[in-house]
Amino acid sequence: MPEDLRQDDYELLARIAHRYYVDGRTQEEIAAEFALSRPKVQRLLERARWSGVVDIRIQAPPWLHLDLETQLRDAFRLSDAIVSPSRTDPQSQREAVARSAAGYLERRLHDGAVVAVSHGRDTGEVPRFFRPERRIDCTFVSAMGGSPRVDAPTNPNEICRTLAEHCGGRAESLYAPAYVESVEMRDRLLEQEAVAHTLRLAARASVALVGIGGTDDGCTMVRSGCLSLEEIARLRAAGAVGDVLGNYVDAGGTLISAPHSSRLVALSIEDLRRIDTVVAVVSETEKPQAILGILRAGVVDVLIVDEGNARTVLELARESVPPRAAGAAAHPAARGR
């Protein structure tokens, strides 16, 4: 395979790589054996890896898509990405993603952690699978108001309550609607200590668990009655592709300021940016454009997504030139031991 190497080089690289990787010698021993300096051996090993003389393969279970995860991390500068296996049925797809998210939280959360939580159908599935082995003394706090017109399990307060229940932690509810009827009303609401306190706590969270919403007529925001069909259409016209916590962005990831945003009771994009680990949970039901937009906004640190969306998002990212080059070019494996 590595045909551009001279025969001698090829032989030397193979010999040294074999001695190192198969026989388990140290670089120093090999250096002595071949009458080379230790750094030279290290460079040769690097070259052997790079040129394909050393072939490191991970026998991953077929249901894992580690390569997709790596591409997502690299393309969007995520600290982590988890791709869950494809399911045909939307509901079991959502469950698969939620299971991954729950597992992630179980690993990530420790005593004293504060977790800001959004609404959403995907997010709403997470509590069912969140079953830490031992008690975690952490706090779940609503990062967004509620809405009476959807099922309880997709409201942030309810999600917080169940998460807390399953790990022995506490839940702090936000006693406010997601959208109020006027700017004045929102300002009055924010003056209420109960509301202000909860939002302050959410803003200081170390972890946020959020869903990503779309902008079609059947999106959660519309179904929950938070936004009218007219409003969502106006957002679409303004270029909106998706939202986190009611904050809409366009395809390039830029925040869209629309009239409705001043009636929103939730953390802002800036609040989210200050949170250490923002975990976004998305399954097939959301449009890839929405995911791409939010990822480009740069607020998400950890993406938990299904295989189908992962592929499509990466595809879209490659097609449309990103506003600020975040090259998706594969860089050669950095390490080889």
Place this chain on the structure above:
Amino acid sequence: MPEDLRQDDYELLARIAHRYYVDGRTQEEIAAEFALSRPKVQRLLERARWSGVVDIRIQAPPWLHLDLETQLRDAFRLSDAIVSPSRTDPQSQREAVARSAAGYLERRLHDGAVVAVSHGRDTGEVPRFFRPERRIDCTFVSAMGGSPRVDAPTNPNEICRTLAEHCGGRAESLYAPAYVESVEMRDRLLEQEAVAHTLRLAARASVALVGIGGTDDGCTMVRSGCLSLEEIARLRAAGAVGDVLGNYVDAGGTLISAPHSSRLVALSIEDLRRIDTVVAVVSETEKPQAILGILRAGVVDVLIVDEGNARTVLELARESVPPRAAGAAAHPAARGR
């Protein structure tokens, strides 16, 4: 392949291995990511390697037999083994092995080195290929007397002279026959300062370049007139399978003391043992039994051999139980980076 792992374990191992080997994260970063201690990550990586989740393969050129070399090293506690590709023609086979030996010497020898040299057809081919890029100020010294009845290029003195010529070093000849006619004669010879000095120098060599001889009627010792057909037959009857420098051993590697040995003018097995690196060069023309015997004697540090003999020797070693267990069992790859 790794089917004895539980599904969760398998997934975790694959994830961690991917992060480490493909993405190039450090163990510490991975530990933080998965909420594990660093040593734990290191153990998991070890397990991943061991269980086959991580598969490290060396794309060696087809003419190299690195696996055979490793088996030889392990089975006979050699510090190095070089297997040269098979040739059908005995002469080109000898040349291939000699080329490897010459390359080895070029790497191994430095200014000030003293090399003790034996006779033999295989050894005799080495000088032709010994062409160091720069001058090496070393000394080649005969470790054995000569014999007038064979071609000059297989006599130690001549081999030394040519090796020295090709690297700009010095040669010290042994002015004595390999075998003399009586014990008394030998003792008288060893009293000669010219002879004694050369043998003392050879005994202090840091490297020895030796051939391995057989015990059939056509072996070098017989052809050169050093031993009669009767003598070699007596040696065979005593269990001898091969020799280095006229010192014969049986299949178990034990030295055979026969009448002729007191008429030998050469380094002894004990002298060889004291030499840091004893390099044995053998090609197809020698019997594998001879090689096996000599290897079991434990004097050889580096074996340079053709593929056919390498396989046969390993096969024989597995069949017959060695006197002192030198297990040929493959131990799992020690390293994985």
Place this chain on the structure above:
DNA sequence: TCCATCGCTGAGCAAATGATCGGAGCCACG
């Protein structure tokens, strides 16, 4: 129920590794 044993865990340390940097040799060009 108590105690011995086993295996697992993570702190700490020594070895091994990867990376930087000045210097030497080499080539192309002036």
Place this chain on the structure above:
DNA sequence: CGTGGCTCCGATCATTTGCTCAGCGATGGA
């Protein structure tokens, strides 16, 4: 033939890694 730029080399240092060891909790037997 001199010179500038280039690459390659190995001394050296910071980081990473492998490993040991004492302590802990689980397990099982008395």
